[in-house]
Amino acid sequence: MGDMADATRDVTLLPPADVTLALAVDPAEGLSLAEVAARREIHGPNELRATPPDPAWRRFLRQFADPLIYLLLAAIVISIIAWAVDGAVGLPVDATVIALIVAANAVIGYVQENRAERAVAALADLTATRSTVLRDGLLTTVASTDLVPGDILVLAEGDAVGADARLLTATALRVQEASLTGESEAAEKSPQPLDEPGALGDRANMVFKGTAVARGVGRAVVTATGMDTEMGRIATLLDETESEPTPLQREIARISTTLGLLVVVIAVVVMITTALVNSVRTLEGAVDVLLMGVSLAVAAVPEGLPAILSLVLAIGVQAMARRNAVMKDLHSVETLGSVSVICSDKTGTLTKNEMTLREIVTASGRVVLGGTGYTPVGEVRVDGDVEATLDEARRALVAGSVANDAQLSQQDGSWEIQGDPTEAAFLVAARKLDGAHELSSGHDRAAEVPFSSERRMMSVLSRHPARGHSVFAKGAADVLLERCVSEQVADGARPLTPGRRRELAAMVEELSGQGYRTLGVAWRPATATEAGTFDEPAERDLIFGGLVALLDPPREEAAAAIREAQRAGIRTVMITGDHPVTAARIAADLGITRPGDTAVITGRDLADVDPAELAEAARTANVYARVAPEHKLRVVDALQADRQVVAMTGDGVNDAPALKSADIGVAMGITGTEVTKEAGAMILGDDNYATIVAAVRQGRVIFDNIKKFMRYLLSSNMGEIATVFLGVTLGTVIGLADPANPGAAVVPLLATQILWINLVTDSGPALAMGVDPEIDDVMARPPRRADDRIIDRHMWQRILGIGALMGLLSLVVYDLTLPGGLLGGLDRAAPAGAELDTARTTVFTALVLMQLANALNSRSDRASVLDHLFTNRWLWVSLAGAAALQVAVVYVPVLQHAFGTAPLAWSHWAVAIGAGVVVILVEEAVKAARRAGGRSTRAARPT
Structure with a gap:
């Protein structure tokens, strides 16, 4: 092991056998698990060294990096100076309390940021790249971070290369290396040694971490991992990349800036008004006014909004991941709510992807196989000449089983597959039909032309000890028939006449109309000399072996999900490579199409239409069949040109451009390639269409929920602004004054009380609303437009209206509990000399209770507060906690001294609670009127 690095320096110049010898690995068996563990101890995980995270102390100090916090810190300094000037008697209470609140806010922000980072890290683990390797003689899929030098990589089209590796074998292998070399064309690869060391782009016998297999298959031995890879050498460049803010992030920033400017203006007006009305002349009075203004500005601007937003998104996305929809980017969630079209593949997404080979149609008849799934048990029925038909069917299954990359194995009594379900169906059928599996055994693949979505077929050159060399092929029936010159019959082969070709085409139409997926199989004798030149031209002069019909039944939940999407104003568009008749049948069964809808559009149709015609067709066509990957991109572009927000599914490497172009690219988690998983914004853990619709609902x-907590935070903060502003500007007008200083206006809240309200009512309820279950039926409304503001005019009206209501109610509470004013101080419970403290405490408590009531109101702008009242236990925990803290600040002596509160009598509590009830009742009336208006609008709308 110690000489391994030296031995592998010039691997490009060594034959493959010498490379594996130097790396001490058997290419036919791979590394043992024990050896993998030992090498991982030496080389570490296969990952790039990330920028070191900031230490905890720095992340904590970052919580103070806010201009409003700077104002508070300045206010603390000024308060301490004033306390010192006044003789430094006792403790500087105001400065101490403000410092503690600032520290508490920093702790809350730090905890929220840590939780969000942990949640994002957990999501990153779910979307980690995976690699197929050979270990202990078995193929297995592992996280690419687990690769070690000496691992045998098994590469196929669509794989992301997990580490730098030296090729051992390669068939038609081309690798996209633009991330390293800048070359847009995929590089052709070969295992042959180089004559001399070459530049990175010239190392044709190497594959590199971070690149992608564009075509073909191969095997390679890992030579470098982690920072020793070519990608590791340029990893520092990746750290310089900065991501652009999303529309939601930009809107949050814009709201915070606008609100900050507005609040600063109001705070300045309040401070000037207070200073003028009270004729402030002393340093202590000036400091009090300054503290109040600064505290108002700090409390009114939800500076913790970005942290709460990130945490709510992370928690929501984790919940989606538990339901098999993994979002790679938190802020892609905002796009989900705008999706108006879901373009979905058929196989495995709208269907079960449990391919069962049901019929084999040959020249002499047909064989019908029973059974479902991958257990090779089922009844065999023959229609036609039994002996000839069975012989032809066996030959057909041999061709499909040899030209095949899947594996079927029995483990712990159950049958499992690895690879494509369609290919696995041939292996299962071969075991059901006596003799077919045995005839398929013993073949050694000498060369191959891999399947690609453009070719829609694959072929292999096989070597058998007894039967010599043969070419076997399988693929779309129409593609394969073009390469066939004859048809297999029991006693030989007969020419394929035009009439017979028409009969086979009609059979394909018939089977497709019954919902079957049809494939053809073919073969021909070959020679060993073809191995060196085996490529697409070798797929000629084939003997057609027959048609196979595979059934992949629609998912039961897919039809219901499509109806749910339609109810939400979302079109479902099926895009498949299958036969148009099969696609039309499945689409009709699932409810994607209805009688009279636009006919199925084929890939050939797409190739012949101009952009204007395609744009017109895209408005109505819901089924596209026999399409190539580049056609998907055209469909996406046409829909987006029609101002649709598109979610597009994909699984193959050539689907990546369409996934990147779509507003939400959806990669298949089971059948999808690593390339599509990297290109998509969402990964489906179960490849199920219903999961996409469920993700849209969750999105x-x-x-x-984001709108809920923003409505709550902003309206509650507006309530604080309105309380102070109205108290200062209207208090003297209605005759409210300090009983101990009748000429002076009184401020309804102290600076420390404003900060306390911000501390106990903001974070807890806002976070709880961020995980609120569904209150309104979110799928009963059309998608939101991509350019819709998160806070629209109606929401601003509600925010300002609720804030004004709280301010007015606070003024009424003040008038009820302070002598003088319009109501004359109806409360008489306050002890003499303590009227102002009691009145302030009552307003203080009433405002807290009104904000807690506002949390219940903010769960919906239409539904009654009684709907789903107790479904969010976290909200009730946060409300109870805030209420308990408010009781403590009213009755605990040390808190009374710190926050200038006085104990309240039952009458004060009745007034404060009454204010909270009024907030609920007024909002209930507004919601009832809105619901009635909505019903009237729907009733008047023609059907």
């Missing part, structure tokens, strides 16, 4: 719920 809408998350977006609703």
Whole structure:
């Protein structure tokens, strides 16, 4: 092991056998698990060295990096100076309390940021790249971070290369290396040694971490991992990349800036008004006014909003991941609520992807196989000449089983597959039909032309000890028939006449109309000399072996999910490579199409239409069949040109451009390649269409919850602004004054009380609303437009209206509990000399209770507060906690001294609670009127 690095320096110049010898690995068996563990101890995980995270102390100090916090810190200094000037008697209470609140806010922000980072890290683990390797003689899939030098990589089209590796074998292998070399064309690869060391782009016998297999298959031995890879050498460049803010992030920043400017203006007006009305002349009075203004500005601007937003998104996305929809980017959730079209593949997404080979149609008849799934048990029925038909069917299954990359194995009594379900169906059928599996055994693949979505077929050159060399092929029936010159019959081969070709085409139409997926199989004798030149031209002069019909039944939940999407104003568009008749049948069965809808559009149709015609067709066509990957990109572009927000599914390497172009690229988690998983914004853990619709619903719920806590935070903060502003500007007008200083206006809240309200009512309820279950039926409304503001005019009206209501109610509470004013101080419970403290405490408590009531109101802008009242236990925990803290600040002596509160009598509590009830009742009336208006609008709308 110690000489391994030296031995592998010039691996490009060594034959493959010498490379594996130097790396001490058997290419036919791979490394043992024990050896993998030992090498991982030496080389470490296969990952790039990330920028070292900031230490905890720095992340904590970052919580203070806010201009408003700077104002508070300045206010603390000024308060201490004033306390010192006044003789430094006792403790500087105001400065101490403000410092503690600032520290508490920093702790809360730090905890929220840590939780969000941990949640994002957990999501990153779910989307980690995986690699197929050979270990202990078995193929297995592992996280690419687990690769070690000496691992045998098994590469196929669509794989992301997990480490730098020296090729051992390669068939038609081309690798996209633009991330390293800048070359847009995929590089052709070969295992042959180089004559001399070459530049990175010239190392044709190497594959590199971070690149992608564009075509073909191969095997390679890992030579470098982690920072020793070519990608590791340029990893520092990656750290310089900065991501652009999303529309939601930009809107949050814009709201915070606008609100900050507005609040600063109001705070300045309040401070000037207070100073003028009270004729402030002393340093202590000036400091009090300054503290109040600064505290108002700090409390009114939700500076913790970005942290709460990130945490709510992370928690919501984790919940989606538990339901098999893994979002790679938190802020892609905002796009989910705008999706208006879901373009979905058929196989495995709308269907079960449990391919069962049901019929084999040959020249002499047909064989019908029973059974479902991958257990090779089922009844065999023959229609036609039994002996000839069975012989032809066996030959057909041999061709499909040899031209095959899947594996079927029995483990612990159950049958499992690895690879494509369609290919596995041939292996299962071969075991059901006596003799077919035995005839398929013993073949050694000498060369191959791999399957690609453009070719829609694959072929292999096989060597058998007894039967010599043969070419076997399988693929789309129409593609394969073009390469066939004859047809297999029991006693030989007969020419394929035009009439017979028409009969086979009609059979394909018939089977497709029954919902079957049809494939053809073919073969021909070959020679060993073809191995060195085996490529697409070798796929000629084939003997057609027959048609196979595979059934992949629609998912039961897919039809319901499509109806749910339609109810939400979302079109479902099926895009498949299958036969148009099969696609039309499945689409009709699932409810994607209805009688009279636009006919199925084929890939050939797409190739012949101009952009204007395609744009017109895209408005109505819901089924595209026999399409190539580049056609998917055209469909996406056409829909987006029609101002649709598109979610597009994909699994193959050539689907990546369409996934990147779509607003939400959806990669298949089971059948999808690593390339599509990297290109997509979402990965489906179960490849199920219903999961996409469920993700859209969850995305809408998350977006609703963001609006909920923003409505709550902003309206509650507006309530604080309105309380202070109205108290200062209208208090003297209605005759409210300090009983001990009748000429002076009184401020309804102290600076420390404003900060306390911000501390106990903001974070807890806001976070709880961020995980609120669905209140309104989010799928009963159309998708939100991509350019819709998160806070629209209606929401601003509600925010300002609720804030004004709280301010007015606070003024009424003040008038009820302070002598003088319009109501004359109806409360008489306050002890003499303590009227102002009691009145302030009552307003203080009333405002806290009104904000807690506002949390219940903010769960919906239409539904009654009684709907789903107790479904969010976290909200009730946060409300109870805030209420308990408020009781403590009213009755605990040390807190009374710190926050200038006085104990309240039952009458004060009745007034404060009454204010909270009024907030609920007024909002209930507004919601009832809105619901009635909505019903009237729907009733008047023609059907």
